[in-house]
Amino acid sequence: xxxxxxxxxxxxxxxxxxxxxxxxxxxxxxxxxxxxxxxxxxxxxxxxxxxxxxxxxxxxxxxxxxxxxxxxxxxxxxxxxxxxxxxxxxxxxxxxxxxxxxxxxxxxxxxxxxxxxxxxxxxxxxxxxxxxxxxxxxxxxxxxxxxxxxxxxxxxxxxxxxxxxxxxxxxxxxxxxxxxxxxxxxxxxxxxxxxxxxxxxxxxxxxxxxxxxxxxxxxxxxxxxxxxxxxxxxxxxxxxxxxxxxxxxxxxxxxxxxxxxxxxxxxxxxxxxxxxxxxxxxxxxxxxxxxxxxxxxxxxxxxxxxxxxxxxxxxxxxxxxxxxxxxxxxxxxxxxxxxxxxxxxxxxxx
Numbered sequence: 050x051x052x053x054x055x056x057x058x059x060x061x062x063x064x065x066x067x068x069x070x071x072x073x074x075x076x077x078x079x080x081x082x083x084x085x086x087x088x089x090x091x092x093x094x095x096x097x098x099x100x101x102x103x104x105x106x107x108x109x110x111x112x113x114x115x116x117x118x119x120x121x122x123x124x125x126x127x128x129x130x131x132x133x134x135x136x137x138x139x140x141x142x143x144x145x146x147x148x149x150x151x152x153x154x155x156x157x158x159x160x161x162x163x164x165x166x167x168x169x170x171x172x173x174x175x176x177x178x179x180x181x182x183x184x185x186x187x188x189x190x191x192x193x194x195x196x197x198x199x200x201x202x203x204x205x206x207x208x209x210x211x212x213x214x215x216x217x218x219x220x221x222x223x224x225x226x227x228x229x230x231x232x233x234x235x236x237x238x239x240x241x242x243x244x245x246x247x248x249x250x251x252x253x254x255x256x257x258x259x260x261x262x263x264x265x266x267x268x269x270x271x272x273x274x275x276x277x278x279x280x281x282x283x284x285x286x287x288x289x290x291x292x293x294x295x296x297x298x299x300x301x302x303x304x305x306x307x308x309x310x311x312x313x314x315x316x317x318x319x320x321x322x323x324x325x326x327x328x329x330x331x332x333x334x335x336x337x338x339x340x341x342x343x344x345x346x347x348x349x350x351x352x353x354x355x356x357x358x359x360x361x362x363x364x365x366x367x368x369x370x371x372x373x374x375x376x377x378x379x380x381x382x383x384x385x386x387x388x389x390x391x392x393x394x395x396x397x398x399x
Contacts, residue, residue: 063224070222074229081199089175090202091182094189094398097203099196101233102219102226104329105305106209107243109156109358110274110381112193116164118390119189122399127185129177130193132157132170133330141180142170155330155361156193162357174198189398196237197228205396208237210256212248212271213309217259232263239268239392243381246273247312268392272383274309276317282360282367282374290317293375299350300324301341303331303359310356313377323348333362335369342371 080086098115100106112128119126132142132154142153145167151158153170161168167185171177174192178201181190195201196208210216219225234240240260245253257269278287300321302310307326314321323344327337344350350372355363357376367374383389393399 060220060224064220067221067224071230078199086200088200088202089178091178091190093182093187094205094396095178095192095201095203096189096205096207096398097192097195097198097201098207098209099192099194099198100209100211101196101229101231102211102214102216103222103228103305104226105309106211106214107272107274107381108194108209109159110379111207111209111241111243111272112160112191113163114272114381114383115191116160116166118386119399120164120166122390124188124399125185126189126191127167127169127181127187128157128160128164128191128193129169129171129174129181130154130157130160131172131174135170140171140173141177143180143184144168144170155358158361159358160193175201196233205239205393205398206237207239207241208234210240210242210260211306211309212242212244212253212256213306213312216256231259234260234267235264237264237267238396239270239389240264241270241272241383243272244274244309245271245384246275247309247316268388270383270385270389272381274313274379275382276313277378277380279354280357280360280376280378282364282376287378288375290319293319293352293354296320296351297322297349299341299344299348299353299372301327301353301355301359301363303327303329304356305329310377313379314354319354321354322350331359331362333359333366335366338366338369342369345371 098108098112116126135154144153144157144161157168157170169177169181178190219227221227242256260269279290298319298321300311300314311324352373354375357378360376
């Protein structure tokens, strides 16, 4: 039974625990709000990219977009992230050094591949920020998944909301995917709604109204997940999706929102005959590859298409697969980039 079906059937049993979670989180927030725990400040611009739900809102594509925007304005940038799914237990992992690239987690690996900026992985984000400042002296530190990091001072809090999520009737953890109620957006400086091209216009408008009901003055931006190309694996060559026309495809994903990936493949007109969805940050093993090869034979599959993030562990098994492997490369595009840039200028970031 996959996680989506589990929550549909059994989530109501977890509602009492959601109230306990909310109580514990409220105490945690109040302790920081009242100054009972020190707040770490840094002599540089710190931007937090976060959300109010668990995974799948498009943080990694947005971080990549933001890094590229900062690069255009010649701002030296370092990313600090926890690195979910990482292998190494070192307190601080600098992906710019040695063999650390393969042990820091799938999202830091992908960010490094797409941006070539320093990425620091650590569970103690204030230590990661201090290391970043001492080592690289950046103009900007991007704090990945930092909205609930109350012990760190930020110059800008950007919260992402996924347009494909139904927040209207969502529960807090563990009954649902919410870390905080939607009212937490009052603390944010900017809201970006992601994947707006995967839902009808009415859904986006409803989400905008929900945000404005708790924070009428907050700037709201909409963004889209656009397809860049397909990558051949392991060569890394970019090819047009037309090469898979009339091809029977097995789709594989281990994202926070696998449905979005599968939906994108359908939008591209690809003939997906079977789908496999794993939990976010899944580490592929030989048993998975045997299962994949069995499904390839059972469904007469001609090619496998996965996400770029899944290549973190899946790329090492590509020679064991019985058909060619491709990765779909996507990018986030932001509507009204000039207005967004102006807000960053007003904060002294650009």
